[in-house]
Amino acid sequence: MAATRLIAMHQNKGKSIAQCLKDRTDYAKNGEKTEDGELISSYACDKETVDQEFLLAKQKYLRITGRKPNGDIIAYQIRQSFKPGEVTPEEANSIGYETAMRFTKGNHAFIVATHIDRAHVHNHVIFNSTNLDCDRKFRDSWFIALALQRLSDQVCLEHALSVITPRKPSERDNKCPYHRESFRSVLRENIDRILEDPCDFQTLLHKLREAGYEVKAGKHFAIRGPGQKRFIRFRSLGEGYTEEDIRKRIAGEIEFQPDDQRAKSMKSGSRRSGDSRKKQKREFDLLIDINQKMQDGKGKGYERWAKVFNVKQVSKALLFLQSHGIRDYAELSKRAENIADRFHTLSDSIKEREDQLKGIAELKKQIINYVKTKDVYAAYRRSGYSKKFFEEHRQEITLHQAAKEAFNRLDSRELPKVKELSEEYGQILSEKRKLYEEYHTAKKEMMDYQIAKRDIDEFLKLDQEQKKQEKEKSKTEIR
Numbered sequence: 001m002a003a004t005r006l007i008a009m010h011q012n013k014g015k016s017i018a019q020c021l022k023d024r025t026d027y028a029k030n031g032e033k034t035e036d037g038e039l040i041s042s043y044a045c046d047k048e049t050v051d052q053e054f055l056l057a058k059q060k061y062l063r064i065t066g067r068k069p070n071g072d073i074i075a076y077q078i079r080q081s082f083k084p085g086e087v088t089p090e091e092a093n094s095i096g097y098e099t100a101m102r103f104t105k106g107n108h109a110f111i112v113a114t115h116i117d118r119a120h121v122h123n124h125v126i127f128n129s130t131n132l133d134c135d136r137k138f139r140d141s142w143f144i145a146l147a148l149q150r151l152s153d154q155v156c157l158e159h160a161l162s163v164i165t166p167r168k169p170s171e172r173d174n175k176c177p178y179h180r181e182s183f184r185s186v187l188r189e190n191i192d193r194i195l196e197d198p199c200d201f202q203t204l205l206h207k208l209r210e211a212g213y214e215v216k217a218g219k220h221f222a223i224r225g226p227g228q229k230r231f232i233r234f235r236s237l238g239e240g241y242t243e244e245d246i247r248k249r250i251a252g253e254i255e256f257q258p259d260d261q262r263a264k265s266m267k268s269g270s271r272r273s274g275d276s277r278k279k280q281k282r283e284f285d286l287l288i289d290i291n292q293k294m295q296d297g298k299g300k301g302y303e304r305w306a307k308v309f310n311v312k313q314v315s316k317a318l319l320f321l322q323s324h325g326i327r328d329y330a331e332l333s334k335r336a337e338n339i340a341d342r343f344h345t346l347s348d349s350i351k352e353r354e355d356q357l358k359g360i361a362e363l364k365k366q367i368i369n370y371v372k373t374k375d376v377y378a379a380y381r382r383s384g385y386s387k388k389f390f391e392e393h394r395q396e397i398t399l400h401q402a403a404k405e406a407f408n409r410l411d412s413r414e415l416p417k418v419k420e421l422s423e424e425y426g427q428i429l430s431e432k433r434k435l436y437e438e439y440h441t442a443k444k445e446m447m448d449y450q451i452a453k454r455d456i457d458e459f460l461k462l463d464q465e466q467k468k469q470e471k472e473k474s475k476t477e478i479r
Helices: 017-028 050-065 089-104 144-158 183-195 201-210 243-251 260-270 276-280 290-295 300-323 329-382 387-392 394-408 418-478
Strands: 002-010 040-043 073-082 110-115 122-128 214-216 222-224
Touching: 002 144, 017 050, 017 073, 017 110, 017 122, 040 089, 040 418, 050 073, 050 122, 050 329, 073 089, 089 110, 089 122, 089 144, 183 201, 183 243, 201 214, 201 243, 300 418, 329 387, 329 394, 329 418, 387 394
Parallel strands: none
Antiparallel strands: 002 073, 040 110, 073 122, 110 122, 214 222
C-alpha cells in the first residue's frame, strides 16, 4: 500500500535556480537516509550531477523557445509512502522508479531516492519540469494527483502489494475518497506477520520495536506506533491479540484465524493483488532443533507445537521435491549446486554492470565540470596563470584540471557527448534491472532447494538416531 502526493517545486526568493535545485536534490540524496546512496536510482541523468543536468536542460529550453514565464516551476516531487513492513527498501525503490517512468512516460529525467529514516519506507521522486527534448514542460492539472494515486495503486497491485481502498463518500463527509486503516488494524496485521515465523513473546516485542513501535512494560503491556498519541494495550486489540492469547498462539495451544470482519478488511486490498502475504511466504521452512529449544527453557506446549511443525515442514519439502521431479538425494544435491552457481553468476553480472554505471557517471560528472569551468580556466590562462587569480577561483580551476586528467586517461581521443552517455547509462541500467529480476528468482529457488536439502538431511539424521536407539533398546531387552 502506498500513499502518494505530487508537489510542485518553485524557485525560492533570494536564491538562484541552481541553488534551489541543489538544495532539493541534496535533501533527497541524503546518505544517512538512503544507505550512503545505495537506495538511489535515476533515469536519463546521473544521481551525482542531477541538479546540474536539470539546469542545463532549462538553459537549452530557454535558447530553443525563448520563453521564461513568471513563477516558473523548476521541478516536481512525488512522495510515495509505503505501509510499514510491507516492502523492502530495494522493492520500494523499484516501485518508485516504475511509477515515475509511467507517470512521465519516459519524457522527463528523474531520480528516485528511498528514505529509511522513518518507520515507513518512502520515496522522494524528483523529475525535471523540462522534458528531455528541452522544448516542452510538464503541466499540472486539477485531477493529476488522483491519476498519480491510481497509477501508484496499479503498480502496487502488479507487485502483489495491498492498495488504499476507496470509500463511499457520505453526506457529511465528501472529502478525499481514500481512507487510512486504523492503528489497531495495522498493529494486528503486524502481529500476524511476525507470528508467521516461530518466535517467543519477547522476540515479538523486539520485532515490533524494530518496526518502529514503542513498547511500555507494566501490569499490562501497551504499544504505540508512529503517529499515535496514546498507547494501545494488547487486551484492547480483541480476541486472539491479548497478551494471554498471543502466548497461547506461540505455544501452539490455540489455532487462531482472523475474525470475519478483519478478514474482509484484509481481502479488500489482497484479493486483487493475489494475497501478497501468501505469495511472499515460503512454502516450507527449516526444521526446529527441539532438544536445543528445550534446553533454552521452552515448555511442553512449545515442544508439542514444534514436533507438529517439523512433521509439516518435512511433508512440504517432500511435496516440493515431488513437484520438481526429484526422485533421489543425488539429484537434489546436483540441482541445489547448479542453482547456487547460477545465482552467483547473476550476482557477478550485476556487479559488472554496476561498475560500468559508476564509470559512466564519473565521466559525465567530469564533462559537466569541464563545461562549467571552461571560461574560468581560459581566463586563468590569459592571466598568465596568476597565483592571485588561482586563489580567487581555486575550486573551479581544480575541477577543470581534474576533468582534463580524467580525459587523458581515456582510451579514446574523442570525448563522448553527455546525451550519448545518458543513453548508454539507461541501456546498462535496463540490463541491470532485468538481471535483478532473474537474480531475485534465482535467489528464491536457491533458498528453496537449500532449505529442502537441509530438511531432508536433518530428517535422515533423526531417522538414523531413532533406529540406533531402537537397536540399543532391543539389545537391552534381550539381555
